[in-house]
Amino acid sequence: MLRRSLLGAALATPALLLSGRARANAPVDVELILAVDVSRSVDPEEQELQFTGYEAAFRDRKLIEGIMGGPVGAIACQMFTWSDWHIQTIVVPWTRLDSPASAHGFADAIAAAPRRTWLYTSISGAMDFAARQFGQGFEGTRKVVDISGDGVNNSGRPVADAREEALAQGIVLNGLAVLDKQPSPFAQTAGLPPLDTYYREEVIGGPGAFLVVAEGFPAFEAAVRRKIIREIAAVPAPGARVERFA
Structure with a gap:
C-alpha cells in the first residue's frame, strides 16, 4: 500500500508542476511591451505628452473593443521607460x-507613473x-515591443545586434518615431x-512590423492610439509599413 501511494505521488508530481506552469502563464492574444524614451532630448512637456498619450489610448472605446475582440479576449501589457544603456524602469508591471475596467486601471497606473529624465x-x-520581460505570467500568440522615441541610438551596443537577437526570439519590433522640432545634434554630426x-x-522588424511617425509631440496621442489598435x-490586417500623423 505504501509503495503504491509513493508511486502515485511520483506520477502526480509532473502533472501538478505542469498545471502550475499553465496557471503561471495565462493565455492572452498578445504580450505587448510599451518602451518609452525619457532621454534628455525629451523635455518635461514632451514627456508629459507621451504619458498622457498612452493614458488616453487605454481609455479609448475602440481600443478597448479591440482588446476584447480577440480569440482569448485579453492582452497582457507592460510599460517601461528607457534612456542610457543601463537605465530601464518598469513603470506599469x-x-x-x-x-473596460482593467483598461482604465492600466490608464490610471500610467497617469500615476513617475516622470523622470535621464541622459x-x-x-x-x-x-x-x-x-527579457516576456513569459512572466503570460503566454501570448504574439510578442510585440512598441518602441517610442525621438532620437537615434547613442549609448550601449549596436542596435543591429540587439535587434537581431530579439527577432531570433520571435519578437516583433514596432516603432513610434517622434520628429521633434529640434533634430538631434548627434544624428546630424554623425551623418545619420x-x-x-x-x-x-x-x-x-519581424512579421508585420510597422512604424508610426508623429510629426511632433502634439501628434503623439493620435499616433500611439492608432499604433496600439x-x-x-487578432488578425493584423495588412497595412502601410509607415503611417504618419501631423
Missing part, C-alpha cells in the same frame, strides 16, 4: 487587460531589456539619416 538614448538597451528613415531601416488586432 505586466497587467491582464480584458475589460542618453539607448535603443539597443531598450530592446535587450524588453526581450532622418529619424523616420532610421527607425524604418534600423529599428523595426493595429498591434492588438
Whole structure:
C-alpha cells in the first residue's frame, strides 16, 4: 500500500508542476511591451505628452473593443521607460487587460507613473531589456515591443545586434518615431539619416512590423492610439509599413 501511494505521488508530481506552469502563464492574444524614451532630448512637456498619450489610448472605446475582440479576449501589457544603456524602469508591471475596467486601471497606473529624465538614448538597451520581460505570467500568440522615441541610438551596443537577437526570439519590433522640432545634434554630426528613415531601416522588424511617425509631440496621442489598435488586432490586417500623423 505504501509503495503504491509513493508511486502515485511520483506520477502526480509532473502533472501538478505542469498545471502550475499553465496557471503561471495565462493565455492572452498578445504580450505587448510599451518602451518609452525619457532621454534628455525629451523635455518635461514632451514627456508629459507621451504619458498622457498612452493614458488616453487605454481609455479609448475602440481600443478597448479591440482588446476584447480577440480569440482569448485579453492582452497582457507592460510599460517601461528607457534612456542610457543601463537605465530601464518598469513603470506599469505586466497587467491582464480584458475589460473596460482593467483598461482604465492600466490608464490610471500610467497617469500615476513617475516622470523622470535621464541622459542618453539607448535603443539597443531598450530592446535587450524588453526581450527579457516576456513569459512572466503570460503566454501570448504574439510578442510585440512598441518602441517610442525621438532620437537615434547613442549609448550601449549596436542596435543591429540587439535587434537581431530579439527577432531570433520571435519578437516583433514596432516603432513610434517622434520628429521633434529640434533634430538631434548627434544624428546630424554623425551623418545619420532622418529619424523616420532610421527607425524604418534600423529599428523595426519581424512579421508585420510597422512604424508610426508623429510629426511632433502634439501628434503623439493620435499616433500611439492608432499604433496600439493595429498591434492588438487578432488578425493584423495588412497595412502601410509607415503611417504618419501631423
